[in-house]
Amino acid sequence: MQVEEQDQGPEEIELQFLLEAIFQRYGYDFREYSRASLRRRVKQHLLIARYDNISAVTHDILHNGEAFSALLSNLTINVTEMFRDPDFYLAFREKVVPVLKTHPFLKIWHAGCATGEEIYSMAILLQEEGLYERCQIYATDIDKEVLDKARRGIFPVSELKRYTENYKRSGGKRSLGDYCTEKYDNVIMDPGLKKNVIFADHDLATDQVFGEMQVVLCRNVIIYFNRELQKRVFRLFHDSLDIGGFLCLGSKESLRFSGCSDAFDIIEEQQRIYRKKM
């Protein structure tokens, strides 16, 4: 645990009991998540679900699976969008795609894919670059509810304008409308985009490596972990990658304090693209 997190006031002790109860009862391990953001989210949950204190949440989730599901959806932050950080996708097209084109078969792992917008974004990019047919894409998340949404591939039409802007700025070669159908208030992504995608639940804090990946993308996830858990997860990514494989992180995440920065070359520091050394 990080030093700044060792406040042993009654609320911190209640929080520790809650995290321990979640782990013992449901197997989800939030004990090494960044405390400041966990505290904020648990407090928010108290307000939304009208609990008097954290101990009341602990009691409820131990006996009531639905109460736990409600808490889980407040603990996992699922904010995402299509072609999030368009410059990242531009850099991916320029720096990563040419290397991927030299492989006959590709395995790509999106860890913490949330509701799947980034999966469909990458599938579109890979199609446009003529790579999709040789790809196996693994889309994983700790939260089964968001994975179900990812599997469905249906997004609110209200987001389409923003996603279209992102797509254009990301180097998109066609029109985003070519990859989806509008129906009432939703857009339905072309089912062909998920033909080579396997959706699966996977917990970065407790589960094992995914072997021999050419690309691992884990964007805007480890920012919620404490330093120790981040280091373990970086090791997991390192061990999951093929030699010469690419690791892509979110804009506020970096390999710098990962404990394994020596094992990677920097391909694009600003866009957080790294490559496992040969």
Ligand SMILES: C[S@@+](CC[C@H](N)C(=O)[O-])C[C@H]1O[C@@H](n2cnc3c(N)ncnc32)[C@H](O)[C@@H]1O
């Ligand atoms: C903010 S979203 C990021 C989504 C997407 N990668 C992006 O950049 O837009 C973070 C996701 O990480 C998932 N997550 C949190 N802890 C996780 C863990 N231990 N293992 C796998 N996924 C986790 C959450 O459920 C959530 O869907």
